[in-house]
Amino acid sequence: MQLQAIDYNSPTAQEDFVKSLRETGFGVLKNHPIKKELVSAIYQDWQEFFADDSKYDYRYNVGPQDGYFSPKVAETAKGHTKRDIKEYFHYYPWGQCPEKQKPLLEQYYGEASALAKELLAWVEKHSPADVAKHYSQSLSSMVDGSQQTLLRVLHYPPLKGDEELGAIRAGAHEDINLLTILPSANEPGLQVKSKDGTWMDVPCDFGTLIINIGDMLQEASGGYFPSTSHRVINPEGADKTKSRISLPLFLHPKPEVVLSERHTAKSYLHERLVELGVLPA
Numbered sequence: 001m002q003l004q005a006i007d008y009n010s011p012t013a014q015e016d017f018v019k020s021l022r023e024t025g026f027g028v029l030k031n032h033p034i035k036k037e038l039v040s041a042i043y044q045d046w047q048e049f050f051a052d053d054s055k056y057d058y059r060y061n062v063g064p065q066d067g068y069f070s071p072k073v074a075e076t077a078k079g080h081t082k083r084d085i086k087e088y089f090h091y092y093p094w095g096q097c098p099e100k101q102k103p104l105l106e107q108y109y110g111e112a113s114a115l116a117k118e119l120l121a122w123v124e125k126h127s128p129a130d131v132a133k134h135y136s137q138s139l140s141s142m143v144d145g146s147q148q149t150l151l152r153v154l155h156y157p158p159l160k161g162d163e164e165l166g167a168i169r170a171g172a173h174e175d176i177n178l179l180t181i182l183p184s185a186n187e188p189g190l191q192v193k194s195k196d197g198t199w200m201d202v203p204c205d206f207g208t209l210i211i212n213i214g215d216m217l218q219e220a221s222g223g224y225f226p227s228t229s230h231r232v233i234n235p236e237g238a239d240k241t242k243s244r245i246s247l248p249l250f251l252h253p254k255p256e257v258v259l260s261e262r263h264t265a266k267s268y269l270h271e272r273l274v275e276l277g278v279l280p281a
């Protein structure tokens with residue numbers, strides 16, 4: 001299985017994209033509306049943020065989860081024992097954000113959320129009737145007016161050799177939300193698990209966008225759209241000295257949205273954050 005980039009402007013983009021999501025949990029888009037100059041400017045802005053000790057002034061708020069998570073409090077992937085080797089900042093329009101980094105991040109948040117919503121509408125339009133009948137409301141209306149969509153700026157520091165044995169940049173996990181949009185990072189390392197259990201590299205041509213299904217869409221679609229495991233592996237050799245920045249946007253529904261007979265978005269998110277060790281039970 002190889003992930004082929006799909007041209008956003010192609011006449012068959014919608015069908016090709018939804019087919020890729022269905023078969024692999026992932027889709028890669030090229031020629032999409034998000035400018036790569038915006039993404040690279042954000043990467044630069046945040047290299048500065050993570051390099052400066054004033055980042056500790058933005059320590060995350062435990063309940064709402066906005067702000068800076070240092071490597072000491074970074075999440076531990078479900079089923080793992082070692083924390084991921086990363087630090088990150090959680091941006092919400094209502095949350096804390098340093099003034100210098102705010103304008104571009106806010107702009108990106110708006111553009112990426114709008115694109116994510118459009119892609120969710122593609123998913124809905126190409127869902128078979130027997131899958132769509134389980135959606136408690138239209139997928140795109142699930143995110144209308146949502147305050148929960150999260151933009152995460154991730155920094156994986158260069159490896160120094162003193163990392164815990166067995167720790168990796170991001171342990172294998174599935175995302176919690178409906179859809180995730182991720183611009184190709186500035187360094188490789190992202191891998192996705194294929195159906196036969198092998199790990200494949202996700203292409204990291206700067207300028208492409210990687211989209212994946214999260215657990216909430218898997219739940220709402222009765223498993224038709226798979227939330228696929230992915231991870232970020234550690235660099236080797238000379239690449240160890242390089243840091244890596246990435247910028248996933250996690251599209252979240254409103255808390256009261258019914259995902260399935262078992263879960264609302266709120267109950268599901270709470271259960272998952274406790275499992276990740278970032279919320280007290």
Ligand SMILES: O=C(O)CCC(=O)C(=O)O
Nearest residue numbers: 154170185190232246248
């Ligand atoms: O850094 C990446 O490329 C992926 C990050 C990721 O999977 C996540 O934060 O959920």
Ligand SMILES: [Fe+2]
Nearest residue numbers: 173174175230
């Ligand atoms: Fe992820």
